Amino acid sequence: MTAPTPSRTYDLSFARYVYDHIDGGQRLKLCMQCGACSGSCPIGTQMDHGPRKLFMMIRAGMKEAVLTSNTIWNCVSCYNCVVRCPRQVPITYILHDLSALAIEEGYAEAKKADNARFAKAFWWSATVFGRTDERLVTARYYFSSGLGEGIKKGMANQAIALAMVKTKRMHLGMPHKVKGVGELKAIVAKAAEIQARHGKEG
Amino acid sequence: MDKKTGAYLCQGCGLGDALDIAALEKVAKAEFKLPVIKTHACLCGDEGVALIKADLEAGAVTLPVIGACSPRVMTDRFQFPNAQVLRANLREQVIWSHPAGDEDTQMLAEDMLRMAFTQATKLNAPTPWKEGEFATTLLVVGGGYAGLTAANEAVKAGHDVLLVEKSAQLGGSARGWTKVVPSDPPYREPQDNPLPALVAKVEANKAIRVARNATVTKTAGMPGKFQIELSDGSTHLVGAIVLATGSRPYDATKLGHLGYGASPDVITNVELEIKLASGKVTTKNGQAPKTVAFIQCAGSRDPAHLPYCSSVCCSVSLKQAIQLAKADPQTMVYIVYEEMRTPGQAEEFYRAAQDAGVIFMKGKANKVANGAGLTVTVADELLGQEVPLGPLDLVVLATGMVPNSTDVDAPAQEYGAELLNPDINPYPAADESYKPAPIVPTGGPILNLQYRQGPHLPMLADGFADSHYICFPYETRRTGIYACGPVRRPMDMAETADDARGAVLKAIQVIANAAEGASVHPRVGDLSYPKIGLSACTKCRRCTVECPFGAIDETEQDYPVVNPTRCRRCGTCMGACPVRTIAFDNYSVDMLSSMVKAVNIPDEFDEKPRILVIACENDAYPALDMAGIARHQYSAFVRILPVRCLGSMNLLLINDALSGGYDGVVLMGCKPGDDYQCHFVKGSAMAKERLSKIAETLKSMQLEPERVTMVEASIADSARLPKVIDELVATFDTIGPNPFKGL
Amino acid sequence: MNPKPQSQTVLVVGGGIGGISAALEAAETGCEVVLIEKGPSLGGRVAALNRYFPKMCHPTCGLEINFQRIKRNPRLKVFTMSEVTAITGGPGNFKATIVTRPRYVKPNCTACGDCAKVATSEVADAFNYGLGTVKAAYLPHAMAFPMRYVLAPEVAGTPEGQSIKAACKVGAIDLDEQPTHFDLSVGAVIWATGWQPYPATNLTAYRYDALADVITNVEMERLAAHDGPTKGQILRRSDGTPAKKVALIQCAGSRDLNHLPYCSRICCLASMKHALYVREQHPDAQVDIYYIDIRAHDKLEAFYRKLKADGQVRWLKSKPARIEPGADGRPVVCGENTLTREVYAEPYDLVVLATGMQPSAKPPMETAMDDYGFVVGHEGGVIGAGVATGPLDVSMSVQSATAAALGAVQAVRR
Structure with missing residues (x-):
């Protein structure tokens, strides 16, 4: 089932779809538009709308604007908004689920290739260190589309990186490794083997 | 029994060290020839108290004058059965405010005693006014939620009730509502309407006499003795009155800009209640509405309509929205608001409405258009754009409330109409963007008070019969008449029920006190009351006009007549009287004037000016006490005369002071104006008014008008007043000595 | 018909404006009343307020009148330093145990200093x-x-x-004083224990603990009071300089499911009063009020309009997300202005958190209360009065206390 596209402002069909189909969507009803979330966001200035306004746009039935918004992609999962939200709206989950909906409904085509490259970088970090190192993952992802493009992206997102460092979502220096990387590799190999047996894609 | 004044001088708390006590004794002995003069190292100790008690019991003394600490402390220690006590404030206002062992400090202490001993000669024990029978029945006017609650609660406290309802039915404006805003935890679900059960309870109660289709045609008399005449011709004697006439919705026909009248599907919140009560909410097409918008503040918070917030509309809309959303979850319900006002526990109800799927849009509804369905144009502040909200099947205007302070069906009366004017203007004077025209209720009086000042309860502002006192919400200007519920202030049902209980308490309290001849708030228990010597009266009517509580009426011969239980004992009448023929047993112009004259005035070559400070005993006087506690020092040339209220300050006092050689007179009283703080409403304003007329007198005495001045003083001015006093003393010094000195 | 009450005495617990009012209203209606206060003097929270909204008058003025009423009324007995530790029985026949802590100063103290x-x-x-x-x-x-x-x-x-x-020349000091307790037989109990400020330390994002110039609204009252620690000058705690750019943050704990789920009702208006304090002291001062909704109910709307007319007071519809220390040590308020979508980081001389009210004590007997700890209803138990029943302003507290006094009169007159 696809989300309905409202024909007029504040038609609630899209909002109601979000309430029912998005993780934490019911809780969204309680948002009182205080702005604590958008104010808490380390990269709030980078977002076109920020979660607070995005939620109002959901109510207003602005489906396309919501699903093409960069807000749903830019969440760094710091959870500052979630802990501060006076109405206990699970903002992070909602944004993540909305980005999934955006892909599902084809609003995020342009991002798809990007996502695949990002996933590859993520996987690399996970298997090599047993952790995701935000700095290295990002760097590997940026440079996956060529050296020049990588530098450009890196420079453009400097502010975000700094904010992430500040909110402890990224650290500088050597990547932390989990204990027993060897065992991890064995586990990953086993997982790959099981997946192959079930004939699923990687 | 002859009056025998005794002097008791305390040597404790440093008094013995700072003052020459023997010289003080000499004042009592040589000047006043008091029969008993005693000193003690600690008068408030058991031994000291026993000393005074023994003299009282032996009959050696009938009126002890205690020269020690402020009358504001040790009150319980110095309380003796059946005896009046006077206190000379030698501690806080003498030795704590002025240097020890100083000549001027000593002179001040001696003058303090002279004033007190003189006061003693003029003080009589008040005989309470208890003439005739006193009624204990309560009149409750209005048979809505407030009135029904009041009637029911009064009976529970043991009082009979006469309940007067204008319409044919009890229950008031919320009678037909199916559900009401929740007041019980968890505050989430609309609650059952308590009115049907309450109406049944009141109707079944034999102690409540209900008069339907009735209005009050006459209210004469006073607390404990109100004579009531109803429109059915019956007459009744009641002790006190609870005014519970409630409110009515703001006239929606004035809300054309919000689409009212343009379509039958633009309705008010009250009209929606009627639809909800019918069990089926439909639009003009007979269909259940699928899209509904509530427009908040329809008329309220609007200088062109109702400048105040009607308080309940947010919660009422939440309730109605929940009812619609629950009836059909597919309905799209919007509330267009500017500020969502769900104070206290009601915040939970806001969340409940959100949970039910109601959509809240912050912004002003600028236009309601009627085309293919209704469209509300909202300046949506959160989206940052103008939004056409529609097509809508139903638009509900959350219209505010207008108090029923008058009977709109009765003809207006010219006499006393000024009582309906706002007493204050609470709105910002300088702000052109929010300048509501003063609201003056139209129609006739509800109680038809047969008072000299007019038939209405005086209004505070916006047509509400409210109190202006934060600490004393039931203190209005008509003793024994207590307004409650939305006629007093916009309030919800839970608060109305509490308010009705509070008003009933005040009503049964005034009944109890009136029968004892005792005053109610703020001079609770005061047994004195003003007596008017008619032989000297010039029928000038100042007392009847100026009494803040309308306590004085006029006879057919135009003589003033006091209604003692209406009186709050401020003495404004006594201050107003040009011939000084109004006096209390224990408080009079003669007494104050004698105290003023009791002070020794050194001649001009001594260079010891004397300044009379006439201080309000509730604010300025305690502030000066606290100045002493903080050991703030000020000139010892001042002589402080406490008064019940500056309203009781008669111009004669100023005259006497200046002709007696004082170099200046300072009035210290509470703030007048829109935020007036005088607990007798107009006392300081009256004093100011009187002062404006004294310039003439001063001129005739060849005195500088600067010798008399007024200082606005609050109780928190303990640090400021000493400075103000010193500055004024310096000013009087530059004017030079009073030429009347020594004459 | 209920049985006759065993005692006609009314016990009022709590000596703030609610308890004082309830005690006086009952006593002036003829009841014998015992008023119990935990602290050393009466007046509670209002005694520590500088002024009241909307009249900007001093709470001590009303207290003075009330204290005079108490002094004049032989039917009203006051016990300070005392708490009620147990209540049994029911209307008409309660037994209450009262414990008095040592004051070490006997009643013969003359307050000479x-x-x-x-x-x-x-x-x-x-x-x-x-x-x-x-x-x-x-x-x-x-x-x-x-x-x-x-x-x-x-x-x-x-x-x-x-x-x-x-x-002490009058021998009023008793260093060996021990806690004492006594039992009272009373016909009605009015519970008027009022409120306490919600702990600002719980609001970790606002760094009340770490930043000297982040204070609470009740502290602001003392800073502005003539008899307060700064003699009425609103000064920064960090360096003692005047605060000329001040942020007032609403709903610091209130309307927040992580803290106080209810609205504390008075904070918006109290903050407007604080804005006036600052503006009166410095004609060039700038005050920013951060809010979610401005709740100036009924006639208090006029007070809001008064403040709105002041161009030096800004209104920002935003719940600030956090407060950070600025480079110059000043607190920086960070958040999103919901009307402009601007994400701000604004430095201030002083930040005042409008912390809400929470009930301060629970009756020591089974009592109907809501989830927040406020006393609701009174059938068969103690009668709630004032802020013990919910967040109220002073006028509403007195109204509630007067209503409670009626409940007590009904119980003992039965």
Whole structure:
């Protein structure tokens, strides 16, 4: 089932779809538009709308604007908004689920290739260190589309990186490794083997 | 029994060290020839108290004058059965405010005693006014939620009730509502309407006499003795009155800009209640509405309509929205608001409405258009754009409330109409963007008070019969008449029920006190009351006009007549009287004037000016006490005369002071104006008014008008007043000595 | 018909404006009343307020009248330093146990102040919310009723205590005073224990603990009070300079499911009053009010309009997300302005958190209460009054207290 596209402002069909189909969507009803979330966001200035306004746009039935918004992609999962939200709206989950909906409904085509490259970088970090190192993952992802493009992206997102460092979502220096990387590799190999047996894609 | 004044001088708390006590004794002995003069190292100790008690019991003394600490402390220690006590404030206002062992400090202490001993000669024990029978029945006017609650609660406290309802039915404006805003935890679900059960309870109660289709045609008399005449011709004697006439919705026909009248599907919140009560909410097409918008503040918070917030509309809309959303979850319900006002526990109800799927849009509804369905144009502040909200099947205007302070069906009366004017203007004077025209209720009086000042309860502002006192919400200007519920202030049902209980308490309290001849708030228990010597009266009517509580009426011969239980004992009448023929047993112009004259005035070559400070005993006087506690020092040339209220300050006092050689007179009283703080409403304003007329007198005495001045003083001015006093003393010094000195 | 009450006495617990009003209204209607107060003097929270909204008048003015009423009324007995530890029974026949903590100063104290002169150590000034210190022998404040000194327990058993005792000329110091308890038989109990400020330390994102210039609304009252720690000057705690750019943050804890789920009702208006305090002291001062909804109910709308007319007061519809220390040490308020979508980081001289009210004590007997701890209803139990029943302003508290007095009168007159 696809989300309905409202024909007029504040038609609630899209909002109601979000309430029912998005993780934490019911809780969204309680948002009182205080702005604590958008104010808490380390990269709030980078977002076109920020979660607070995005939620109002959901109510207003602005489906396309919501699903093409960069807000749903830019969440760094710091959870500052979630802990501060006076109405206990699970903002992070909602944004993540909305980005999934955006892909599902084809609003995020342009991002798809990007996502695949990002996933590859993520996987690399996970298997090599047993952790995701935000700095290295990002760097590997940026440079996956060529050296020049990588530098450009890196420079453009400097502010975000700094904010992430500040909110402890990224650290500088050597990547932390989990204990027993060897065992991890064995586990990953086993997982790959099981997946192959079930004939699923990687 | 002859009056025998005794002097008791305390040597404790440093008094013995700072003052020459023997010289003080000499004042009592040589000047006043008091029969008993005693000193003690600690008068408030058991031994000291026993000393005074023994003299009282032996009959050696009938009126002890205690020269020690402020009358504001040790009150319980110095309380003796059946005896009046006077206190000379030698501690806080003498030795704590002025240097020890100083000549001027000593002179001040001696003058303090002279004033007190003189006061003693003029003080009589008040005989309470208890003439005739006193009624204990309560009149409750209005048979809505407030009135029904009041009637029911009064009976529970043991009082009979006469309940007067204008319409044919009890229950008031919320009678037909199916559900009401929740007041019980968890505050989430609309609650059952308590009115049907309450109406049944009141109707079944034999102690409540209900008069339907009735209005009050006459209210004469006073607390404990109100004579009531109803429109059915019956007459009744009641002790006190609870005014519970409630409110009515703001006239929606004035809300054309919000689409009212343009379509039958633009309705008010009250009209929606009627639809909800019918069990089926439909639009003009007979269909259940699928899209509904509530427009908040329809008329309220609007200088062109109702400048105040009607308080309940947010919660009422939440309730109605929940009812619609629950009836059909597919309905799209919007509330267009500017500020969502769900104070206290009601915040939970806001969340409940959100949970039910109601959509809240912050912004002003600028236009309601009627085309293919209704469209509300909202300046949506959160989206940052103008939004056409529609097509809508139903638009509900959350219209505010207008108090029923008058009977709109009765003809207006010219006499006393000024009582309906706002007493204050609470709105910002300088702000052109929010300048509501003063609201003056139209129609006739509800109680038809047969008072000299007019038939209405005086209004505070916006047509509400409210109190202006934060600490004393039931203190209005008509003793024994207590307004409650939305006629007093916009309030919800839970608060109305509490308010009705509070008003009933005040009503049964005034009944109890009136029968004892005792005053109610703020001079609770005061047994004195003003007596008017008619032989000297010039029928000038100042007392009847100026009494803040309308306590004085006029006879057919135009003589003033006091209604003692209406009186709050401020003495404004006594201050107003040009011939000084109004006096209390224990408080009079003669007494104050004698105290003023009791002070020794050194001649001009001594260079010891004397300044009379006439201080309000509730604010300025305690502030000066606290100045002493903080050991703030000020000139010892001042002589402080406490008064019940500056309203009781008669111009004669100023005259006497200046002709007696004082170099200046300072009035210290509470703030007048829109935020007036005088607990007798107009006392300081009256004093100011009187002062404006004294310039003439001063001129005739060849005195500088600067010798008399007024200082606005609050109780928190303990640090400021000493400075103000010193500055004024310096000013009087530059004017030079009073030429009347020594004459 | 209910049985006749065993006792006609009314017990009022809590000596703030609610308890004082309930006690007086009942006593002036003819009841015998016992008023119990935990602290050393009456007045509760309002005694520590500088002024009231919307009239900007002083709470001490009304307290003065009420104290006079108490002094005049032989039917009303006051016990300070006391708490009710147990209540049994029901309307008409309650038994209450009252415990009185030592004050170390007997009723014959004349408040002359000789004890304070010889006291050498200082203790936290509770009346000023710990913003300053007082001598270990102290008068709670200039308007204290009863007007009696208190000795801090810290010095009772010390040589300093002995020298304080020696200094008292009337022998009012009793260093050996022990807690005492007594039982009362009463016909009605009015529970008026009021509120306490929600702890600002719980609001970790606002860094009340770490930043000296982040204070609470109740502390602001003391800073603005003429008898407060700064003699009424609104000064920064960090360096003592005047605060000329001030942020007032609403709903600091209130309307928040992580803290106080309800609205505390008074904070918006109290903050407007604070804006006036600042604006009166400095004509060039700038005050920013951060809010979710401005709740100026009924006639208090006029007060809001008064403040709205002041161009130097800005209104930002935003719940600030956090407060950070700025490079110059000033607190920086960060958040999103919901009307402009601007994400701001604004430095201030002083930030005042409008912390809400929470109920301060629970009756020591089974009582109907809501999830927040407010007393609701009173059938068969104690009668709630004032803020013990919900967040109320002063006027509404007195209204509620007067209603509670009626409940008590009904119970004992039955």
